[in-house]
Amino acid sequence: MEHYDAIVIGGGVIGTSIACHLARFGAKRTLLLERGQLGGGTTAQSSCILRTHYSVRENVVLAQAAMRAFDSFAGYLDDAEADCGYRRCGYLIVAPEGAAADAVRASLAIERELGIEARELDAAEARERHPLLRYDDVAVVGWEPGAGYADAYLTMTAFVRAARRAGAVVREGVEVTGLVRDAHGRVCGVETPQGAIGAGVVVSAQNIWSREVARWAGIALPLAMSRHSVMTLEAETPYGHDLPVVKDLVSPGRIYFRSYGGRQVLVSEGNEGVDIPEPDIEQADVPLDEVVHVGEQLMHRMPAFESAGLAASWTGVYDVTPDWNPVLGPVDGVPGLHLAYGFSGHGFKLSPIVGRLVAQAALGIEPDLPLAPYALARFAEHRLLTGRYGAGAVS
Template identity: 45%
Template sequence: MRTGYDFVIAGGGVVGASVAFHLAELSDASVALFDRGEVCSGGTGRSCAIIRSHYSVASNTALTLRSLDVFRDFREALGEEDVKCGFVNSGYLILSGPGAFADRLADNLARQRALGADTTPIGRAEARELHAWLELGDVAAIGWEPASGYADPVATTLGYVTAARRRGVAVFENTPVERLRLASNGGPSAGHVIGVTTPDGVVEAECVVSAVGPWTRGLYADSGLSDDAVEALHLQVSRHVVLTFGCASLYGPELPVVKDLTVDNKMYFRPADGGDVLAGTGDFGDPLEDPDRMTAAAPGDLVSLQQAQIGARMPAFQGARLTDSWVGPYDITPDWNPVLGPAPGQPGLYLAYGFSGHGFKMAPAIGRCVAQSLLGEAPDVDLEPYRPERFEEEALLLGAYGAGSIS
């Protein structure tokens, strides 16, 4: 193994892979990408991979609009003919009941259109034309994004890794970054991150990008950083459960993704393989101390709740059978938005964590913007709102719909 690179990236999920690709695409820098297992074996591989631009935080919309362009023409964006992302342009419906959420939805659709999003309010009749399975009697406001949809998270990540390798990025699978390597000479550079330690030895770097998401606290602690530094991450991890249900009819892949704000857990659902429906939640989930100790079982009460909610929204699924379930970790910040920027007090370290359920859909644009920032260029979208210091500054990125992954 080479002993030094300009950039070392810890984490082979979609964000780390996108950063690696864009660093190689935009520069001649030497880049290495490390993953503790196979690439995309962490949170990305369990993503539901929904792609939408509906956000109430303006910078989120800007990032997702640029990312949507990439998903819609993935081969062209990566300059590779044999990569794929599995994008399905099914469209995206967002439903609200009467009251404050309906007003917020209407206001937000107008703000999104001003930012260039292809989104519009529609009525119940038009929504039923788009998705005939839906029961909409309790719905007061509906938003529609015709350009959105869902994709394949594994294929997308492997596409970025393939393109990165062809541009000279060294990719090390089953090679965890065990610790950050810190300068310890007691001089002005004390605490400066100068590389990483792996099972195969020390790798020096001009800059380390930490893109390990839910494992960020563990990396800090294992590197000997103080408890105060760990707490200053403002990072919580939760366990999210995804369920798939089947009914007597096949649920076609062309049906729109649906976000349902009428229910407390802000349920979403989209087509799954085999004619089933995939359902998840936009709430916090179950607190998780260690993402490596995550039980796989789906709680019976959640299964019953989601089954009832899906059945109420789509009568064909009343009494539907559970066909599959899986769990994945969310890395959540106080405002449910990512941290992107140089690590306070740790020169040489760049942080990318806390995606709070947004990471996949933003990853193409985030990878490019982070790479531009690392190379001293002005990023396509200003990443200053995502700076790590915003929590101490009380400059949180708060969405219109309250805490949750819809922000």
């Protein structure tokens, strides 16, 4: 039987980051197994927004560490070719008076306490940074100048290249069908149609397929799958890459949008989405009434796009936990198994630091940041990481 220091199941941006960090931390014989193509699952559907604005302090800490990695990506990976496509255009969040405005102000305060540049803008400053928006129904405008967006494919391929250079093996088209356990119940490998493969530790980064590892391990993993529609709208008005990412808490769907280049804007709602019973990454058509519904919200906030037309649309699926935050680290009662799932729509932006911390924990290295807040046990122990924004990917 083949044997590796570590096996990672799942070849999206989270799994490739974990494999990269495992190899770089000394597990030279790391094996990454992906059932399909690398990045062919939910990573390919990401909007790739990078920000530290969260109402959950632990998330701000993680996002801050991830942002540092994105900010010096080539140096972080010790790879002059590494490029994550990071565009620092800023993150502008608008909210109506009441609980939403209070949440924005509290979140900005958390960022500032941690040394992140973030503040409230007055009307003149807001118009200077984004002159295309209307602000007459807005009570507060939050601003994070260091935020922006990146490129999922570039990021993932950089992780893969760094992993391979550190000695990791990457295999596509290999489906894991079960876990191998020793006489003491410790996970010591995986089953595949081609045979069993041994490992010192197994890390599952299976995203919406995480119910599989729950079945293999005989554990309960809180997980729902939520489909979200994304579209690009094109108008006559140019919408350059220098314009900030916008989060609109005034709109019914709490839409977010960013430049997609030229005269196009990528836009989606930030609510709970539509639950689906089984994992599905097929690109379902976005119904016309939904395009109209989202488009009307964009046009309300940005009147220059009143005559915009649909350029493209697709759907993405989130792996959602009860508190809309991920599960990271070891599993009580299942030695040898570590998890990284449940990112609930904000996995891409956390991928560098999640890969680092999960790899450290899997190898018995004290993680740079505590993983205890993200433990699976928090659900049974009623320690949810509940944010002030409620359900949805803002957290």
